[in-house]
Amino acid sequence: MAEATQLAYEERGSGPVLLFVHGFPLDRTMWIDQLAGLAKIRRCVAVDLRGHGLSEDPNPGGYSMDLFADDLAATLDELGAEKADVCGLSMGGYVALAFWRRHPDRVRSLVLCCTKAEADSAEGKAGRDALAELVREKGTEALFEALLGKMFRKVPSEDVVARCRRMITSVPPEVATADLEAMRDRPDSVGTLSTISVPALWIAAEEDVIMPLDAARATAGKIPTGSFVEVPVAGHMAPMENPEAVNAALRDFLKDLK
Numbered sequence: 501m502a503e504a505t506q507l508a509y510e511e512r513g514s515g516p517v518l519l520f521v522h523g524f525p526l527d528r529t530m531w532i533d534q535l536a537g538l539a540k541i542r543r544c545v546a547v548d549l550r551g552h553g554l555s556e557d558p559n560p561g562g563y564s565m566d567l568f569a570d571d572l573a574a575t576l577d578e579l580g581a582e583k584a585d586v587c588g589l590s591m592g593g594y595v596a597l598a599f600w601r602r603h604p605d606r607v608r609s610l611v612l613c614c615t616k617a618e619a620d621s622a623e624g625k626a627g628r629d630a631l632a633e634l635v636r637e638k639g640t641e642a643l644f645e646a647l648l649g650k651m652f653r654k655v656p657s658e659d660v661v662a663r664c665r666r667m668i669t670s671v672p673p674e675v676a677t678a679d680l681e682a683m684r685d686r687p688d689s690v691g692t693l694s695t696i697s698v699p700a701l702w703i704a705a706e707e708d709v710i711m712p713l714d715a716a717r718a719t720a721g722k723i724p725t726g727s728f729v730e731v732p733v734a735g736h737m738a739p740m741e742n743p744e745a746v747n748a749a750l751r752d753f754l755k756d757l758k
């Protein structure tokens with residue numbers, strides 16, 4: 501496995517670190533409303549995973565959720581933070597679960613947003629390969645078109661769609677395909693859920709067609725220390741689509757955590 505590397509990040513606020521990990525194939529800017537809304541209670545840090553945003557990778561490939569998780573640990577070292585509240589959306593949630601497995605002593609709490617614990621099915625893996633092929637042949641504009649129908653609530657905000665389009669079409673195609681391979685090969689995390697011993701919040705969105713609500717509720721129920729929140733009027737990109745509700749859930753969850 502490649503060596504862990506310190507990531508580019510954007511931060512706001514002071515206090516205990518709240519680390520935000522973006523989904524596929526996005527970057528730190530998906531969390532700007534959380535940085536603005538939570539800076540009074542936390543040192544909010546949104547990272548760019550390797551290859552994404554400002555974390556340039558001259559030789560992308562060989563990615564895994566474990567490698568991404570180790571990059572988070574290297575970034576916490578750089579921040580001088582022993583522990584963090586770790587909040588990941590979707591692929592970022594897979595990374596957060598890997599971080600819990602590999603660096604449990606560095607986790608104050610976990611927030612798993614619009615994500616799942618199961619590994620890909622055989623059909624899901626074939627879908628990853630097909631999407632990677634599409635990216636290799638037609639680039640990231642075609643990737644955006646392929647994701648467009650699933651990422652947002654039924655009546656999406658034009659601004660949110662435009663911001664996601666900018667993120668997706670900015671990611672190098674080799675990074676997007678490396679992400680897809682890493683997600684295809686990620687291990688099942690269902691067994692990890694029962695090992696979680698820090699406070700955990702599962703956030704699911706009413707209109708998320710990628711990570712449906714009922715499955716999310718059942719998964720969250722497997723975390724002994726878990727709680728569950730449903731975000732209304734939002735799809736898969738809930739932190740961008742209904743930032744007020746996501747921020748309120750985070751504020752409520754974090755208020756008693758030292």
Ligand code: MLT
Pocket residue numbers: 522523524525589590591592683710
């Ligand atoms: C994401 O938003 O990160 C992706 O939908 C995750 C996935 O495709 O499994």
